[in-house]
Amino acid sequence: MPTQKAHFWLRDEDRATERRTALTPKNARILIEQGFGVTVERSTKRAFSNEDYESAGCYMAEPRSWVDAPSDMVILGLKELAETPAELPHHMIHFAHIYKDQTGWEKEMARFVNGGGLLYDIEFLVNDDGRRVAAFGYWAGWMGAALGAHRLLERRAGRDEITKGVSPFESQAVIIDKLKALAAEVDGPLPNAIVVGAKGRSGTGASECLEAVGIPVTKWDIEETRILNRTALLSHNMLVNCVLMTGPGLLLANQTHLAAPQSRMKVISDVSCDPFSDFNPLPIYKEPTSWTDPVIEVGKNGDGDAVEVTSIDNLPSLLPAQAAEEFSDQFLASLLRFAEGPEWKNAETKFHQIREKAGL
Template sequence: MTTNPPKPTILLRAEERPSERRTPLTPEGAAEVEAAGIRVLVESSTTRVYPDEEYRAQGLEIVPARSWLDADPDVVVLGIKELPDEPAQLRHRHIYFGHAYKGQQGAAELLRRFVAGGGELLDLEYLVNSSGQRVVAFGYWAGFVGGALGALQLAGELTAPLVPMSLDELAGKLESAGTRLTGATAVVTGAFGRAGRGATDALVLAGVGVSRWDRDDTRDLDSDALVAHDLLVHCVHANVPQPPFLTEADRTRPGRRLRVLADVTADVPSDLNLLPVSNRLTSWSEPVRRIWDDPVPLDAIVIDNLPSLLPQQASQDFSSGLVPILPGLFTGDPVWGRAAATFHGAITGLELTAEV
């Protein structure tokens, strides 16, 4: 007598961070994955932009939050942001933004948890094609929200705490702020990538004049020209160390008008931070931090889940890119193989032990 092998299973976990409203799989996307022969379990969540009922209406099974902790080791756990601090040993394959490959705070400890449990991190940031280009990302909406928040702060109309909103609501705020931004200018670094395009679109809605800088402009960066703008929206995704874009020496640079820094990349805990004048994240409750007081005040916005302020648009966009490649997780698609290789490369050389 023969038995059928267990069905490949993905568990969509509930997010730990209260402000995280996004999901990597919309109800329709999850149903498409299940139709492709993969079982999809959905943890119940009161903060996810799509309520449980919408997943249930697609015929998907809803399970309690944190069910992944006791799930079979073959279950793949899919999320967006950080895992809880426990358990100390992670035994599943986890797909999420681990932020563990650039020397970020806590990165080594997280990787040790995977090694101790025999699990694996398939980081969403490192799902790339053979040319090294990301195949799925939240970048456009991260840039759009980053540019929008920067423009609102420049206009004196950014209020805290931040709350999720619709695209129409945010667009209305930008158009209103535009009446106070006549003559304002912004520079967007990494302007022709996903995030840079989003930032540019938001700034145009606010009526801000935009200088679009890409690699050629930042390779030999003109610091005088950079600080002559009112707003910097930083969208460069750095993989190797390079000279910083803004340093303490720029505080007193003649002609500095720069008053707001919106750091979409948010690599502040990393050695790859290209804006070392800013070294801490900000939050939804306190979105702005003063960096310099004089001779011109400089405020920084450094939020690491910007797209969650537009959770529906961001989730729909991301899910549409992820759904087609998820079946390849179980069939040896090179995209997933490259992500696994990145993880195993990251743990090589660490002083890892079975004890965490």
């Protein structure tokens, strides 16, 4: 007899600023047509309407009702969970951010182990060649570079807008027009930027954003950081860090480096945003910035100018519909082969490795 296909339960995100989704209405319809079950929790913040999911044939449920859903439901989301319930009995799919020794990782693993559940961390859904099946990297890099450029250019123009908070944008074109207008307010050459991790998805997005505005961009990747020329790095006015660290080995800058006489750094956009990890290559701030407080000062450069960091950990939600559509299209093939595809087997293996590491 054929194996019964999974029933995915798309949860409403716990985070108030998370407007993206792992599953668009278009792709929910495809899953249903292929014999999968799909339940969608109603949401007032998701970039796609409840009506669109209903029209696609999804069952609809109330927000956070997944907590009481049958244990054979596969709970699908994006960002980390709220602190309750204490035990998690379901198989769950989301970005948990607990596999690289982040603060609280053992406690979060214990919720799954004690409840009998299983985490398929999207960051570790990889094929046998080690390549991730779906990622928001391009949009994170693009949006991170846009926010950094906005702060750099508005400081140059004597403005102070972005520190008052950010909210989702209508489109890339709106952002580019805004940045170009800021750039045109002051005569003379534009400040320069460096993108580290330039060959990856995030780095590609960051570089393309800056180039669209006309900001000169230096692109570094593994070869350029193997023996780091920190003086050259800090001679730039802006750094966009897109390096995904999975272990120790790279220190881009600390407060002492930022204050060196040769440092001209003013704005750092830390797209990788991993301040809770021991592997953080930018140990200059203690927690991510936010939509309400997107920029913090972390020191002074060699000229005595402020060095500021922006490090928002859900950057693609500032362009939620575009980011979610691309991600969901990437992710659909994996959902259609749940849970027998190699990416699911690899993610399950990773979960058990981390469980053993935690001694659970």
